[in-house]
Structure formats: structure tokens, C-alpha cells
Amino acid sequence: MQSKCYKILLLLTVFGSGLNAWSQNNSFSIQFTSNKIETNNTGVADAYVKIVNTTTHSIEGTFDTHSSHEDLYLSQRKLKTITLAARDSIFIPIKAIVSTTAKAGNQSTIEAIFTITETQEAKSVFMPVFIRERKLVKVMLLETNLIYERAGDSLTIPIRVSNEGNTAQKITILARYPDFITRNAIENKDLNIPPFTDTIIVLKKVVNKMILNQEDFTINITVLYHNGDIINNGTVRASSIRQDRRYVAPYNPDYNLTFNQTNQVTASIQHNSDNTNAYFLYANAQAEINNGILQANLDMNWWENSDQVFFRNTWLGYKEKNYGATIGNISKFFDLNLIGRGAEGFYKPNEKNTIEAGAIDKTFNLIDNPSLSFGKSAWGMFTHNNGWMQKKGYENTIIYDNDSYSGTQNYLASSRFSLYTSENFNLRAGGAISNLTSNIESGNKLGGAGEVQFNGKMKNLFYSSSNYLSSGYFSGMRKGVVNLNERVNLPVGKYNLWGVYNYLSAKPESFANQFTSTNFSTARYDIGISRRFSSLIVSLSPYYYTESRTEQLMSSITPDEYSMKAARMTLGLTYYNTPTRQNVSLSFEGGLFTANTIEKREFHFKTNFIYSWKMLNLLAFYQYNNFYLGEIIANSQLGIQKTYTNLTISPTLQQKFFNDKLTINLGMVYSKNSIISESLQFNGRADYDVTKDFSLFVYNYYSDFSTSATTLNTIQVGLTKRFNPIKIDKTRSTLEVYVYYETGDKKETIAKNSPAINQLVIIDGKAFRTDNKGILKYRSLPPGSYTIKPVNTNEWYADVVKIDIDADTKIAIGLNKTATIKGTLSYIATDKSFDITKKKGGLPIIAIDDSGKLFTTKTDENGSFILYVPKGLYTVSLEKTGISEYVEVENNNQLIDAEPNNIKEVKFTLNIKEKRVETRKFSSNGFQKQ
Incomplete structure (x- = not known):
């Protein structure tokens, strides 16, 4: 009985003790307001801790925070005293600085502790912090002038290549060389870069005779992520070294010319399958005469069977900055397309405004008899700020057109304005009025047109709208047209959503003696979505299509009405691989359609396949059943009853041989459809460069239609000669540069210093080497600003010199003896220091002289560095970029007096901060500090 009482008493004592501990441990509660932090950025991560006093009396305590890893550096480094009234609560912010070296996938924790001062009752809570992927690769071309x-x-x-992201990245470096360096113009190099590291990749090419023959050339460098996203594009200029050279203007293609290459002559003869010959002569020339440019173009051919000579695209022009004129074959594209022989000119009264005017006789051949003309046209145009497509720009146009073919006279005036332009919204509008008269009918017909265009974005939503309306008797090409094009686009991550509406209607009106165009209308309603999977893009787009047309067949007296309605779906797959130069595209489009010419709904589809890889390009197309009313009408006119089908296969090949001197292009088109049973077309061209400015070519075209009794076969043989640019400029100047070593007192004359023989100098990307007198010459320079950069070595140095030249100029540049600054860095840690990554390589070192000029380098993997600088006082510093937040640089910003022939040593000490270590003992009241 007594033993039972002892057991009960012991049980009550233990229970009472536990009850007392429970009541003390629940005098307050502590928790984070969120379950976790996910971040992929360096910077500050915010968290909040809530502490609640659950008792009926006030409590006072201390609040402390800890981080479990160097990736998180907490801004609160001292204990915080907190007093809470009864039943009161408090929210405490915690700021954690995410380290720049925090790797993706690391899981750190933030610990928050509150301890009651009186009872030493303490509680801890933990917040996990997850580091997401941050992709950030940077690329720098260390040398852009070779x-x-x-x-x-x-x-x-x-x-x-620097990977400042927190995950390893696979990248590809593409180098595009000129064809004379390598047959395969693009070379690629794959590279895996760990996080928070950088490396230097070196691309090399050995100089051969072909390269030596070049004055200079360009190498394009592109760096891509593995999924094809572009990291950086850059250009490296390679230049041969000269002691004396003439200025050569950089190539700037004029896309208004038929061919980009200026100053060339091409002559050829073509033999046709009917045993007749045709002769062709093409030539263009451009001469720079002081501030003006004289241009000429000749395109002449003579056909033996008709004994006719044709001059097309033949003209002579002269232009300067503020005015210019052209005479010969002229083409202008307004609301009316005007093509013929005549003249045009422009005048710019100031930078923002341009006045243009011209007149033509509408015949295609420059030497045609006037009786063959289709009429005459004239126009005038005023443009402000380069027209209505530019901000605050507008354009006004007046046109007169006498068309002898249709027997009408047209007068047309139009204006187009940029009404509003901003980063997120652009609005443009225009209008036109016209007057149309006939040589046969009396009276005149007034017409008009208007258009509104706008586009912009709202957050991630992009939209565009283009709308045009014209009356039936409008003089322009678009008569009686209603054209609406609306589109919205919403990119969401790797997805892209869009909606499109297109409507086009044409109901032109005409005089009795004019040809009447077909009345038709089409409408299309699209919605779509695409998804990107690395190098693959998949798209899906259902749409609804309607079409109506009024057409008069050859066998009918009155026009017939046709209509079509179709519900279709488009599926597209596109794969691209830039390093291997492979591209594949496959699309399938199909659905059900009805037409007023068929009894029931029918199925139709078409598929398109495109593949390209290096020298091969392949296009394949197949269509089953009619897709448009034009196909239905054509079948009806020809009396074809069977289902319309169309198969087209077109491969092309391009390959170079004999060190890229010979270029072969081959192409074929095979087609089989219900209207023309079969057709085969073949074309091939071979170009051979005899020299860099003289080439020969042969071209063949073959065509065979199953519906034709004869085949067409032509062979053309020709040659091309290219000439150097023609420049006649009395304003050109000569720049003479003398480079010398400053070995004596600066007050002494230059003559007492020795010349820098064989010194390399770069002038605006061109490489020079001084002669045995330390002199180089750059001749025929146009007026302008030039940068002269001596190539510095480890012993001699000179600043970059910028100079304006408008006359013959001589300049002397002194090379100063360099001083050497060497240094190392080392870490100091104790047993209590944070366990961090002791990064030594790739840390930036900067040296700033008294004038503020900056010199930089980076440490090697051992933490060593070396700088070559001119004589002077420098402040040498170690930048903290890439160093842990738990590190302090003890002796940063050191003052150094750099002298030639005297190596200055610099040492940086990196102290790793210590953790605050606390010991705790366990009691019935919880953890207590010692």
C-alpha cells in the first residue's frame, strides 16, 4: 500500500513539473509569416517573424537571427531587445543579403530566436531559403583589332567568357570568317562553364597567301546559349600592317541599285532552244567627286530573232547632301505605280524636310518610239522627318496620270501623318482624294481613300491594327477596297498566344471602256498558341475562313456568284540548330469546307515541308482538294471534275570548290497537279573567280510542261569585271605620324629623343608599322575625326590620341617607359570564421592615376596580378565583385608611386569574418544561454 502511495506521489510530481514547463514554454509563440523564400537574384530577401505574448502580463526578451550558410548574410548582427505587453504581438522584419556566389539548388536556412530575459525561456523557428537558377553569361572580345x-x-x-549565373552553362561560340579564309565559313566551339567562373577562349587562324592579299576584312563572332538564345554579337577587324597606305571608304551597299556591287561590268550571251541568241550587257558605276556622288546604271539586251534593243533600268544620277537628280528609266511606287522614262529630282531645304518632283513618259524601253507610250505622268512630294512612319513625320503627294491604255486622266492628292508616337503606342493616319475623267464618257468621278494604323502594348499584350478604305472610283490601284487587319499577341513564358482578324473586300467601279476587275471578299478569324521547347517550336492555330467572288466565265453571258466557307486547323513544327546549321519546318493545314458549287461538305488539306542543312535546301508541298475559289473557278472553266491535287518538290544545292573559287548552284522544281499534269524545271549556275575582281559564269534553265509539245532550254555564258571605287576629291589630306621614345627630360625637344622604329599603331582600325625614322603615313583621308592608338607593350606606353583632320597634318606621339605593379592577395581566417569559398582567380584590380585614368586587370588562379602603367601616383584597389559578403579587405585602396625599372609590390589581405558562437544548456524550461 505504501509503495503504491510513493508511486502516485512520484507520478504527480513529474506531472506537475511537466505542467509547469509547458506553461512556461507557452508564454509566447514565434513563427515566420511565410513558409519559405525562393529567389534567383542577388540582393536582399525579405522575411517577417511574428512574436505573440500569450500571457496576461508583459514580457521582455532578446531577438536574434542566424544564417546556416555563407550564401545568406543577415543584416541584423546584434541582439535586439523587445518588450511586449500582455496579449500583444509584434512583426519583426529580417533582411538577408543573397551572396553573388550562391549556387542554384543550395538550401540555406534563417533561424530566428526569442529569449525571455527573466526566465531565459527560448524558442527557435527556421525559414528555408531556396536558390533558383539564374542564367547570366557575359562575353567580351578582348581584342577587336587584329x-x-x-x-x-x-x-x-x-x-x-564569364558565367555570373548560379548554374553551369553550355554555350557555343560561332566565328563567321570570310570565304577566302575557310571553305566552311562558320566554325563553332562548344564550351561548358561552371557558375561564378570565367575563362578565356582563343580562336586562331594561320595567315596564308589569300589573307595577305587582303587589305582588311571582318570576322563576326556570335555566342549562344545551348538552346539557341543569343548572348552576344561582336565584330573583329583584321588589318594588314603598312607603313604607308591610302584611305579606302568602307563598303556601304546601295539597295536602290539592281546589284549591290558598284563599278562592275557584266557581258553575256544566251542561246535559246529555238536556236536564237540574246545578248546582255549590264554595267554600273559610282564616282565620288568632292561632296557629290555620280552614279550610272546600264541594262541593255538585244534579241536576235526580233532585232530589237531594250534599255531598261538604265539611268544617270548625281546627288549631294541637299539635292540630287536622276534621268533615264524611273520607277516610283505611290497609290499609283509609275514606271517609264523621264527625270526626277529632290531638294532638302533643311535637315527635316525634302521636296521631290518628277515626270515620265510611260514606256518601258528607254529608246522606244513615242507612239508606243502608254501615257504621261508627273508627281510632287513633300516629306517631313522622313515620312509618316517616323516620329512626328508626315508626307504629302500629288500625282497626275494620263493613261492612254484605259483612256483616262487621273488627279490624286494624298497626305499621311504620324499622329502620336510613344514607347507603348503609335498612331498613324492618312487620306487621299482623286478625280477621274474619261476620254469617251463625259463627266468626272470623284474618289477618296483613308487609312488608320496603330500598334502598341499593354504590359505583355501586344496589338496592331491596319485599316484601309477607298471608294469605287478612286484613282489609286486599290479601288473600292475595304481592308482590315487586326492582331493581338500575348507572350507568356515559353508560350505565345495570338488572335488575328483579316478582312479584304474589293468592289471597283469603272468607265465603260475600262477593264472591270473581279468583285471579291475574304475574311479570316484566327486564334493560336505556340510553345518553345529548347530548339523546337510547336504551334497550333484553328481558324475560320470565308470567301465570295463574282466571276464571269468565258462560256457565260452574266457573272456568276461563288462562295466558300471553311473551318481549318494549322499545326506547325519548327526545329533549328544554329551550330550545325540545320533547320526543319513542317506544317499541316486542313479542315472541312462548303461551297455553293458542291453538294456537301468536303475535306481538304495541305502540308509544307522545308529542310536546310549546309549546302542542301529542300521544299516539298502537297495539297488535296480546293482551298480557294480561284481553284474551283479554274477547274470549272477547264471542265475538270476530279478532285484537285498539287504536289511540288524543289531541292536546291550550293557548294564551293577549289578554295572557294568555284561556286555551284543547282535547283530543280517538280510539280504535278490536276490542271497541269506534270512539269519539270531545272536551273544551274557555276561561277568561277579567275581573280578577285574578274569572274566567269555559265547558267542553264530547262523547263518541260506535259501540256506543251516543246521544251524550253536556255544556256547563258558571261563574264564580270569589277573595278576599284572612283574617287575625285581635292579635300583629301595626308596624316603623318612620328612616334618616338621619351627618354630625356620632357622640356627637351623632340629631336633629342630616339624614333620608335617598327612601332605598331592602329588608326581607326587600320594597322601601321613605323619606318626606320619612326614615321607612318595615311593618305587621302576625308575630313573627319580619327583615333590614333599606339600598341602598348610591357615596356612602353602612350595614350590614345584623337585628332580632327581637314588638311595635311603632322603629329608626334611620345612613348613613355612603363612601370610595373605586381601583387597578390591572401585570406586570413580563425577557427570561428565563416566557412566560405576562398575565391582568388578572376577578381578585378583597378589602378587610378591622379587624372582619374583607369587601368584594370584580373587576378590569376593563385591570386596574383600584374599591371603595366605609365610613371605616376596610383590608387590600387581590389574590387569586391565576386568576393563573399563575409570578407573584409583590410588594406584596400593603397597609394603607389610607380617608377620605371622599379617593380612595386602590393598585397591585399582578406579577413574572413567570425561567427558569433553561443553555448546553451538544456533545462526543463528549454535552452538557456551560458
Whole structure:
């Protein structure tokens, strides 16, 4: 009995003790307001802790925070005293600085602790912090001007690649060389870069005789992520070294010309399958005469069977900055397309405004008899700020057109304005009025047209709208037209959503003696979605299509009405791989349609396949059943009853041989459809460069239609000669640069210093080497500003010199003896220091002189660095970029007096901060601090 009482008493004591501990441990509660933090950015991560006093009396305590990993550096480094009234609560913000070296996938924790001062009752809560992927690769071309002098030299392109993201990245470096360097113009190099590291990749090419023959050339560098996203594009200029050279204007193609290449002559003869010949002569020339440009173009051909000579696209022009004129074949494209022989000119009274005017006789051949003319036209145009497509721009046009073919006279005036332009919204509008008269009918017909265009974005939603309306008797080409094009686009991550509405209607009116165009209308309603999977893009778009047309067949007296309605779906697949130069595109489009010419709903589809890889391009197309009313009408006119089908296969090949001197292009088109049973077309061209400015070519075209009794076969043989640019400019100047070593007192004359023989100098990307007198010459320079950059070595240095030239100029540049600054860095840690990654390589070192000029380098993997600088006082600093937040640089910003022949040593000490260590003991009241 007594033993039972002892057991009950012991049980009550233990229970009472536990009850007392429970009541003390629940005098307050502490928790984070959120379950976790996810971040992929460096910077500050915010969290909040809520503490609630659950008792009926006030409590006072201390609040502390800890981080479990160096990736998180907490801004609160001291204990915070907190007093809470009865039943009161408080929210405490915690700021955690995410380290720049925090790797993706690391899971750190923030610990928050509140301890009651009187009872030492303490509670801890933990917040997990997850580091998401941050993709950030940076690329820098360390040398953008390469120089070469002799065969066997190396073209070396150093590229620094820095992965500042928190995950390893696979990238591809693409180098596009000119064809004369390598047959495969694009070379690629794959690279895996760990996070928070950088490396230098060097691309090399050995200089051969072909390269030596070049004055200079460009190498394009593109760096891509593995999924094809572009990281950076850059250009490296390679230049041969000269002591004396003439200025050559950079190539700037004029896309108004038929061919981009200026100053060339091409002559050829074509033999046709009917045993007749045709002769062709094409030539163009451009001469720069002081501030003006004289241009000429000749396109002449003579056909032996008709003994006719044709001059087309033949003209002579002259232009300067503020005025110009052209005479010969003229083409202008307004509301009316005006093509003929005549003249046009422009005048710019100021930078913003341009006045244009011209007149033509509408015949295609420059030497045609006037009786063959289709009429005459004239126009005038005023443009402000380059027209209505530019901000605050507008354009006004007046046109007169006498068309002898239709027997009408047209007068047309139009205006187009940019009404509002901003980053998120653009609005443009225009209008036109016209008057149309006939040589046969009396009276005149007034017409008009108007259009409104706007586009913009609202957050991630992009939209565009283009709307046009004209009356039936409008003089322009678009008569009686209603054209509406509306589109919205919403990119969401890797998805892209869109909606499209297109409507086109044409109901032109005409005089009795004019040809009447077909009345028709089409409407299309699209919605679509696409998704990107690395190098694959998948798209899906259902749409509804309607079409109506009024057409008069050859066998009928009155016009017939046709209509079609279709519900279709388009599925598209596109794959691209830039490093291997492969592209594949496959689309399928099909659905059900009805027409007033068929009894029931029918199925139709078409598919398109495109593949390209290096020298091969392949296009394949197949269509089953009619897709448009034009196909239905054509079948009806020809009396074809069977289902319409169309198959087209077209491969093309391009390959170069003999060190890229010979270029072969081959192409074929095979087609089989219900209207024309079969057709085969073949074309091939071979170009051979005899020299860099003289080439030969042969071209063949073959065509065979099953519906034709004869085949067409032509062979053309020709040659092309290219000439150097023609420049006649009395304003050109000569720049003479003398480079010398400053070995004496600066107050002494230059003559007492020794010349810098064989010194390399870069002038606006062109490489020079001084002669045995330290002199180089750059001749025939146009007026302008030029940058002269001596190539510095580890012993001699000179600043970049900028100079304005408008006359013959001589300049002297002194090279100063460089001083050497070497240094190292080291970490200092104790047993209590944070356990961090002791990064030594790739840390930036900067040196700033008294004038504020900056010199930079980076440490190697051992933490060593070296700088070559001119003589002077420098402040040398270690930038904290890439260093842990738990590190302090003890002796940063050191003052150094750099002298030649005297190496200055610099040492940086990196102290790793200590953790605040606390010991706790366990009691019935919880953890207590010692």
C-alpha cells in the first residue's frame, strides 16, 4: 500500500513539473509569416517573424537571427531587445543579403530566436531559403583589332567568357570568317562553364597567301546559349600592317541599285532552244567627286530573232547632301505605280524636310518610239522627318496620270501623318482624294481613300491594327477596297498566344471602256498558341475562313456568284540548330469546307515541308482538294471534275570548290497537279573567280510542261569585271605620324629623343608599322575625326590620341617607359570564421592615376596580378565583385608611386569574418544561454 502511495506521489510530481514547463514554454509563440523564400537574384530577401505574448502580463526578451550558410548574410548582427505587453504581438522584419556566389539548388536556412530575459525561456523557428537558377553569361572580345604582316602569322581572337549565373552553362561560340579564309565559313566551339567562373577562349587562324592579299576584312563572332538564345554579337577587324597606305571608304551597299556591287561590268550571251541568241550587257558605276556622288546604271539586251534593243533600268544620277537628280528609266511606287522614262529630282531645304518632283513618259524601253507610250505622268512630294512612319513625320503627294491604255486622266492628292508616337503606342493616319475623267464618257468621278494604323502594348499584350478604305472610283490601284487587319499577341513564358482578324473586300467601279476587275471578299478569324521547347517550336492555330467572288466565265453571258466557307486547323513544327546549321519546318493545314458549287461538305488539306542543312535546301508541298475559289473557278472553266491535287518538290544545292573559287548552284522544281499534269524545271549556275575582281559564269534553265509539245532550254555564258571605287576629291589630306621614345627630360625637344622604329599603331582600325625614322603615313583621308592608338607593350606606353583632320597634318606621339605593379592577395581566417569559398582567380584590380585614368586587370588562379602603367601616383584597389559578403579587405585602396625599372609590390589581405558562437544548456524550461 505504501509503495503504491510513493508511486502516485512520484507520478504527480513529474506531472506537475511537466505542467509547469509547458506553461512556461507557452508564454509566447514565434513563427515566420511565410513558409519559405525562393529567389534567383542577388540582393536582399525579405522575411517577417511574428512574436505573440500569450500571457496576461508583459514580457521582455532578446531577438536574434542566424544564417546556416555563407550564401545568406543577415543584416541584423546584434541582439535586439523587445518588450511586449500582455496579449500583444509584434512583426519583426529580417533582411538577408543573397551572396553573388550562391549556387542554384543550395538550401540555406534563417533561424530566428526569442529569449525571455527573466526566465531565459527560448524558442527557435527556421525559414528555408531556396536558390533558383539564374542564367547570366557575359562575353567580351578582348581584342577587336587584329593585325597581320606575313604568311605564317596567327590571327588570334581572345574571348573572355564569364558565367555570373548560379548554374553551369553550355554555350557555343560561332566565328563567321570570310570565304577566302575557310571553305566552311562558320566554325563553332562548344564550351561548358561552371557558375561564378570565367575563362578565356582563343580562336586562331594561320595567315596564308589569300589573307595577305587582303587589305582588311571582318570576322563576326556570335555566342549562344545551348538552346539557341543569343548572348552576344561582336565584330573583329583584321588589318594588314603598312607603313604607308591610302584611305579606302568602307563598303556601304546601295539597295536602290539592281546589284549591290558598284563599278562592275557584266557581258553575256544566251542561246535559246529555238536556236536564237540574246545578248546582255549590264554595267554600273559610282564616282565620288568632292561632296557629290555620280552614279550610272546600264541594262541593255538585244534579241536576235526580233532585232530589237531594250534599255531598261538604265539611268544617270548625281546627288549631294541637299539635292540630287536622276534621268533615264524611273520607277516610283505611290497609290499609283509609275514606271517609264523621264527625270526626277529632290531638294532638302533643311535637315527635316525634302521636296521631290518628277515626270515620265510611260514606256518601258528607254529608246522606244513615242507612239508606243502608254501615257504621261508627273508627281510632287513633300516629306517631313522622313515620312509618316517616323516620329512626328508626315508626307504629302500629288500625282497626275494620263493613261492612254484605259483612256483616262487621273488627279490624286494624298497626305499621311504620324499622329502620336510613344514607347507603348503609335498612331498613324492618312487620306487621299482623286478625280477621274474619261476620254469617251463625259463627266468626272470623284474618289477618296483613308487609312488608320496603330500598334502598341499593354504590359505583355501586344496589338496592331491596319485599316484601309477607298471608294469605287478612286484613282489609286486599290479601288473600292475595304481592308482590315487586326492582331493581338500575348507572350507568356515559353508560350505565345495570338488572335488575328483579316478582312479584304474589293468592289471597283469603272468607265465603260475600262477593264472591270473581279468583285471579291475574304475574311479570316484566327486564334493560336505556340510553345518553345529548347530548339523546337510547336504551334497550333484553328481558324475560320470565308470567301465570295463574282466571276464571269468565258462560256457565260452574266457573272456568276461563288462562295466558300471553311473551318481549318494549322499545326506547325519548327526545329533549328544554329551550330550545325540545320533547320526543319513542317506544317499541316486542313479542315472541312462548303461551297455553293458542291453538294456537301468536303475535306481538304495541305502540308509544307522545308529542310536546310549546309549546302542542301529542300521544299516539298502537297495539297488535296480546293482551298480557294480561284481553284474551283479554274477547274470549272477547264471542265475538270476530279478532285484537285498539287504536289511540288524543289531541292536546291550550293557548294564551293577549289578554295572557294568555284561556286555551284543547282535547283530543280517538280510539280504535278490536276490542271497541269506534270512539269519539270531545272536551273544551274557555276561561277568561277579567275581573280578577285574578274569572274566567269555559265547558267542553264530547262523547263518541260506535259501540256506543251516543246521544251524550253536556255544556256547563258558571261563574264564580270569589277573595278576599284572612283574617287575625285581635292579635300583629301595626308596624316603623318612620328612616334618616338621619351627618354630625356620632357622640356627637351623632340629631336633629342630616339624614333620608335617598327612601332605598331592602329588608326581607326587600320594597322601601321613605323619606318626606320619612326614615321607612318595615311593618305587621302576625308575630313573627319580619327583615333590614333599606339600598341602598348610591357615596356612602353602612350595614350590614345584623337585628332580632327581637314588638311595635311603632322603629329608626334611620345612613348613613355612603363612601370610595373605586381601583387597578390591572401585570406586570413580563425577557427570561428565563416566557412566560405576562398575565391582568388578572376577578381578585378583597378589602378587610378591622379587624372582619374583607369587601368584594370584580373587576378590569376593563385591570386596574383600584374599591371603595366605609365610613371605616376596610383590608387590600387581590389574590387569586391565576386568576393563573399563575409570578407573584409583590410588594406584596400593603397597609394603607389610607380617608377620605371622599379617593380612595386602590393598585397591585399582578406579577413574572413567570425561567427558569433553561443553555448546553451538544456533545462526543463528549454535552452538557456551560458
